[in-house]
Amino acid sequence: MTTAHLINAAREALTSRYIHERAVNTLTVTTTHDPAHHTLTYNSESVAVRHDDGTLAYIDLTNTEFAEDLDAHADDLLAASGNLHPLTLRLGPGPATQPPAELNAHTRLFILSIHARAAAHRPGLHGNQVLELANLAYEANDTARHDHSHRLPQLEFYARWAADHELPFPREAAAPFLTQTARLAVRTMSHHLQPCPLAVELPAGHLGDAPAWLAHDAITRFRDGATGHEHRYNTPALRAVLQSLAELQTPAAGDRLSLYLTDPPVSTTGRALDRDPIPEDAPVYDAMPGAIITGEQVRRIADLLEADQYVIQLRTAGTWRLPNHDEPATLSRRQVAAALRRVRDRSTVGTIRFSRDSDGTVYVSDSAQAARYLPTTLLPDHRDGRCPGCHTPYGDTGDGPCDLAA
Secondary structure, three states, X not given: OOHHXXXXXXXXXXXHHXXXXXXXXXXXXXXXXXXXXXXEEEOOOOEEEEEOOOOEEXXXXXXXXXXXXXXXXXXXXXXXXXXXXXXXXXXXXXXXXXXXXXXXXXXXXXXXXHHHHHHOOOOXXXXXXXXXXXXXXXXXXXXXXXXXXXXXXXXXHHHHHHHHOOOOOOOEEOHHHHHHHHHHHHHHHOOOOOOOOOEEXXXXXXEOOEEEEOHHHOEEEOOOOOEEEOOOOOOHHHHHHHHHHHHHOOOOOOOEEXXXXXXXXXXXXXXXXXXXXXXXXXXXXXXXXXXXXXXXXXXXXXXXXXXXXXXXXXXXXXXXXXXXXXXXXXXXXXXXXXXXXXXXXXXXXXXXXXXXXXXXXXXXXXXXXXXXXXXXXXXXXXXXXXXXXXXXXXXHOOOOOOOOOO
16 A cells, blocks of 8 residues: 555545644654454544644544545555554645744753754854863753753753853754754764764654654765764754654655755855856856756756755746746745656656756756755755735735836
């Protein structure tokens, strides 16, 4: 039973059983004991449905084809491995932007310890500065791990300590910050590895019944294509950050969180949205800059996408323009990868080209149309939920074009 089949069956079941205005983002089925067969099976009587606004509902999907498919899927898994774990399916893309989540005291301390430890590796620091940052990282981590009181009275002390070193100690955090914090954690833990991995990939799974990114199943990916398993990343600090991230963006079957150890490209000169390396009157197909990406590389395009978010521009009348305001221009790495794979799959071999420029921008074109995806790290004034051109909140812009899109 394939994941795609289960997703289609789930959508059909929801259409008949669950009529609601809000779009469904993910669906989670937990396991239960089957008294008739004395085995585990999926519990289709209480299925968790998460909407794209983050709210959660529980619905009964028994006596549907989806429930029958779940039973068959459970039988297959039990026959193959003897194990059955909860299942989360992604039914929709989710919201383009999400409000930040409130962090508990222990997660705040873990975040501080990660950023302090990473800061201790900055070049140009003298011995006392490195020692002070390393001591802060140790103390914050140790307090988070061993102080189980609810109030943690030391928080104000750590807040002052963080401010002295210009380190984050947030009360709430959005998904991009949590992802970047996870990147810092794995990069610091990989500091002495030789060769150093290109990325650390964490598969989606479950901790108990909750969807999660599984640090204990981390895969290291190297530039030569080799992979390996590394247990060093399964730390309390990283698990706490990943738990908060999973609460904001639910991991689903088949998802992988790719944490790149290299810094994403940053803007150095000019306004990235205005820069155009395509010569006047030249087609993008013939003149796209950077290294050509082969069709086989597009199959694993996420390996070449170094930023967490991208802004899309479309080629119109010889200029690059943002989409209309009713189509948010900011996409996640996963959304860009999926879009590029769809374009490749729908095209005839030899009629479409892809490239990646030295600043991380990805270009795609056939003979009729073209698009490019710019890392948001090239846009220092980029803000989630706002148009990258005019910086107006999407809720206030209507559905027309951006006057500053080109």
